[in-house]
Amino acid sequence: MSEKKVWFITGAGRGLGVDIAKAALAAGHAVVATARNADSIAAVLGEHDDLLAVQLDVTDTAEAEKAVQAAVDRFGRIDVLVNNAGSFKAGFFEEISPEDFRSQIETTLFGPVNLTRVALPVMRAQRSGLVMTISSTAGISAAGDFMTAYAASKFGVEGFMESLTSEVAPFGIRTMVVEPGFFRTELLSPQSTQYAVPSIEDYADRTAATVAAWQGMDGQQGGDPAKLADALVQLAGQGEPPLRFVAGTDAMEAVETKAKLLLAQADAHRELSATLAHHDA
Numbered sequence: 001m002s003e004k005k006v007w008f009i010t011g012a013g014r015g016l017g018v019d020i021a022k023a024a025l026a027a028g029h030a031v032v033a034t035a036r037n038a039d040s041i042a043a044v045l046g047e048h049d050d051l052l053a054v055q056l057d058v059t060d061t062a063e064a065e066k067a068v069q070a071a072v073d074r075f076g077r078i079d080v081l082v083n084n085a086g087s088f089k090a091g092f093f094e095e096i097s098p099e100d101f102r103s104q105i106e107t108t109l110f111g112p113v114n115l116t117r118v119a120l121p122v123m124r125a126q127r128s129g130l131v132m133t134i135s136s137t138a139g140i141s142a143a144g145d146f147m148t149a150y151a152a153s154k155f156g157v158e159g160f161m162e163s164l165t166s167e168v169a170p171f172g173i174r175t176m177v178v179e180p181g182f183f184r185t186e187l188l189s190p191q192s193t194q195y196a197v198p199s200i201e202d203y204a205d206r207t208a209a210t211v212a213a214w215q216g217m218d219g220q221q222g223g224d225p226a227k228l229a230d231a232l233v234q235l236a237g238q239g240e241p242p243l244r245f246v247a248g249t250d251a252m253e254a255v256e257t258k259a260k261l262l263l264a265q266a267d268a269h270r271e272l273s274a275t276l277a278h279h280d281a
Contacts, residue, residue, distance in 0.1 A: 005236070006075045008032040008068070010058050010115060011085030013040035016134065016180075019229035020082055021045055027233050032071040032078070034085075058085045058111030061118075068118045077126055080236050081119045083112035083133040083157075090214065091196025092203045093148040100196065104149035109156040120168065128172040130236055133161050135177045137251045141258040145210050165243060176241045178232065181251035182223055223248045 007024040011017040013035030021033045025048055033041045034056035041053035052074045056067040071078055089096060089104040112133050123129030138147050139154030158177060165175045193214065198207050228247055235241050246255050266273075 003237075004028055004030065005079035006030045006032065006071065006077050007080045007082060008034070008071050008078045008115075008119065009082040009084055010034050010056060010111065013037060013044065016225045016229065017082075017084045018044045019225045020084065020232060021051075023226070023229035023233045024080075025050060027237075029080075029233075030075050032067070032075070034067055056085075058083075058114060059106045061114050064114045064118045068115070068122065072122060078119055078122050078129065079126075080130045080132060081115060081123075082232075083115055083131070085111055086134065088193040089149045089196070090146045090193055090211075091149075092145065092200070092207065095196040095199050095203060095207070096149055097196070100194065101149045101152075105153050105156070108150070108153035109160070112157060113160065116164070120173070123168075123173045124171045126172075130174045130176060130241055131161070131164070131168075132176045132178065132232065132236065132241075133157055135161075135179050137179055137181050137254040139177075140179060141254050145206060146214070162243070174241050176235070176243060176245060178245050178247055179251055179255065180223065180228060181248035181254065223250075 005024075007021070007029050009017050009021050009024070009031060012021045012031075012033035017033070017035075021031050022045065024031050025045075030050040030052075031045075031048075032052045032054060033045060034054045035041055036055065036057050038053045038055040041051075045051060045053075052071065054067045054070050056063050058064065068078065086108045087104065089100045091100075116131055116133075119129070119131070123131075135157045136150070136154045138151045139158040142148075142151035142155070161175045161177045168175065195211055198204060231247070232245070235245060246252050
């Protein structure tokens with residue numbers, strides 16, 4: 001068994017967070033499992049000597065501070081922070097309310113920002129730690145309808161984590177972005193997905209078709225979240241975890257397609273781009 005570590009997992013009351021918590025516990029680690037309703041954690045994870053359930057709304061900075069302090073009080077350290085809590089505000093941009101768009105950013109971008117800000121002083125004092133953030137292929141490629149708010153938050157997560165990497169590396173702290181494809185989690189369930197109220201006739205037909213497609217996909221996704229959780233525990237145990245983990249064959253295809261598209265776009269106007277420097281540069 002690898003060295004026992006303390007995992008702090010957000011969104012651990014359901015979905016992928018539950019699987020990550022189970023995998024970490026099964027590997028002999030201690031787990032601080034957080035959720036908006038801490039009672040939900042006991043219902044899915046049961047009782048365990050190495051498990052601490054904590055109430056946490058990731059958008060609430062005061063609750064983030066209390067949750068991290070509770071983790072340190074119980075276990076003395078935090079070795080792996082898993083920014084997992086999420087939601088999906090789905091709809092065409094013009095139909096998503098400003099409040100819902102902002103709510104998406106608050107949860108899936110500022111949630112990780114809030115928890116990382118509070119956990120880093122603990123990790124710096126230890127001179128070790130891993131900040132693992134669950135992104136999405138929507139943070140790499142935003143092709144497709146209904147994803148403007150969600151993709152904006154995930155693109156933000158990608159930039160935040162990538163930029164943070166060099167800042168914290170001198171303190172023995174690593175970062176890791178996880179980019180899953182479609183896994184059979186609860187993201188597309190009514191509990192996690194909120195559809196914008198249709199209001200513009202020009203979008204009506206596409207809205208109906210897209211909602212039906214998303215709803216039909218719920219529970220039919222190809223990826224196994226338990227296997228993903230096991231893989232994340234395995235990767236976190238490496239001396240040098242990957243900066244990015246592209247999870248699933250569909251995710252690998254999406255990333256490869258986007259990489260080729262970026263190269264093609266850079267090459268398409270290469271001559272014009274090369275003319276933009278000052279003459280004395």
